[in-house]
């Protein structure tokens with residue numbers, strides 16, 4: 001696992017690195033940064049490319065165990081590295097859910113066997129994600145979880161969520177909330193607004209997210225818990241997170257590419273690839289998310305990769321499941337849609353996700369594990385869902401033109417994905 005990456009623009013925002021130089025990798029670790037020459041190590045000229053700490057998608061559904069026809073840990077791992085991610089955090093809503101150390105251990109051993117990407121399991125907050133009693137959190141931490149969440153569902157019981165925030169502090173793990181008041185959202189299939197009224201579909205009001213974020217921020221404040229908001233989608237929620245951070249609270253938040261790219265207008269043809277939860281919102285919400293990305297209110301971009309078998313997404317809109325795939329389009333969409341400084345871009349995809357989750361950090365420093373993403377910000381390409389490494393095809397971005405792409409993904413010094421064009 002030796003490699004010399006030459007002449008790349010090396011960016012590591014957590015360590016104030018932004019310089020054109022060489023990266024020498026020996027035995028899967030970064031040996032040195034700086035001009036290097038060597039005869040006996042393979043070389044790669046990265047002139048004009050960005051060499052960054054490997055990207056980490058902290059919100060991914062791998063579907064194994066239980067729904068392997070939609071995705072496996074192996075196929076999801078292949079989609080991850082094809083999208084530029086060296087690592088993913090796997091949400092626990094599998095069948096059975098990851099609510100015990102035995103499931104956590106199974107995911108980790110299967111990942112070592114079949115996934116080219118690193119996989120960090122997220123444990124369920126509550127047993128079977130039923131929202132009734134806390135799961136075996138301490139034992140799952142010993143087995144290797146990087147955080148807890150009941151994603152797919154919120155923890156409706158405020159008393160239980162408060163205890164989760166308190167308990168998780170013992171282990172320094174984040175508590176990741178899918179913010180949705182189930183009473184307010186009940187029966188809804190898309191954003192509640194003019195489009196849902198016109199299409200005759202039941203809406204999910206922005207208030208379903210806002211009221212849950214509001215409650216949680218109060219609980220995070222009184223517990224000093226390590227709280228993370230998954231997939232922010234509304235203006236008011238962004239504004240509440242901004243205010244809480246201004247008051248000094250150590251909370252974090254993520255956004256998905258589809259929420260800052262599309263609006264509820266995408267549902268117009270009853271396209272089930274525009275059905276997700278939280279739903280695509282209004283243009284005003286999209287504007288607020290982009291403001292939150294630019295001013296640092298939002299810490300991370302995560303795909304919420306949610307593969308579903310084609311048979312399910314072919315159901316009529318009311319009955320189809322929520323969610324789209326996203327691992328292979330996240331980086332391209334973010335580079336194309338957002339005009340972010342590159343250091344901020346790398347922070348949102350790599351160093352911030354690493355500090356949100358409980359993982360051993362990697363980066364562009366001597367001695368780090370050589371987990372690296374190489375970007376070509378100028379590469380023009382078109383996403384073809386039929387070429388996807390995922391087992392599922394439920395993406396609304398088929399045929400989209402993008403500018404900017406991950407062209408190499410390196411895990412422990414090994415090039416696990418390469419697209420030199």
Ligand SMILES: [Zn+2]
Pocket residue numbers: 151152153178230231277278
């Ligand atoms: Zn969710």
